[in-house]
Amino acid sequence: MKHCPQQETSTIGGKKKHPEGGDPENSHIYRSLPPVPASLLNFWNPPTTAQVTIEAQPPKVSEGKDVLLLVHNLPQNLAGYIWYKGQMTYLYHYITSYVVDGQRIIYGPAYSGRERVYSNASLLIQNVTQEDAGSYTLHIIKRRDGTGGVTGHFTFTLHLETPKPSISSSNLNPREAMEAVILTCDPATPAASYQWWMNGQSLPMTHRLQLSKTNRTLFIFGVTKYIAGPYECEIRNPVSASRSDPVTLNLL
Secondary structure, three states, X not given: OOOOOOOEEEEOOOOXXXXXXXXXXXXXXXXXXXXXXXOOOOOOOOXXXXXXXXXXXXXXXXXXXXXXXXXXXXXXXXXXXXXXXXXXXXXXXXXEEEEOOOOEEEEOOOOXXXXXXXXXXXXXXXXXXXXXXXXXXXXXXXXXXXXXXXXXXXXXXXXXOOOOOEEEEOOXXXXXXXXXXXEXXXXXXXXXXXXXXXXXXEOOOOOOEEEOOOXXXXXXXXXXXXXXXOEEEEEEEOOEEEEOOOEOOOXX
């Protein structure tokens, strides 16, 4: 991607001060927006333009790598755009914004130092972590006119490649039919689901095997040789899935 021309930067809610003497027409970009829930990705579709879409490049990104949230089909005559972490346009979710006039970049309270916004509204996130997974909201602001300006909200959910999980146990050597065992699928992974297998098959329906609300933890009550394993767990999200090595309980 080509680098943008020299840009002026400032910070909202941070250490840097707001740039002075900004264009009054765009001054609303510097103020926090009222709390408005973000819509689905295709909420705003001006009839004269193609539909705005957002995609991650690369589609699968692992922890420690960079990802670009690439914006397609921006409408014309824009005053600027703002990126938020999450689906709410509250000030403390404000990451960064771009003001077209003067090519100014402003940083908000949610800016981590690893984000960069481009003139085409795309957002680069460098050295991503599991905490970066989740929803992002792009707020697009058109120039003011007789109708007071047009804005649009678009959300995108970033998924990281799932790490290879491992199973931790409260007791690998339980006394048969006498002790309970707690198995946990590690690590805790945002925006992911968990699934368990026993003997290579889905967990059987039995009162001795119970899952936590998130499915990350498996409770085994009164372990017998029939339910000693091996157990495997899987972490899955829309872009990837990873399964653990098997774990078998050693009954005493």
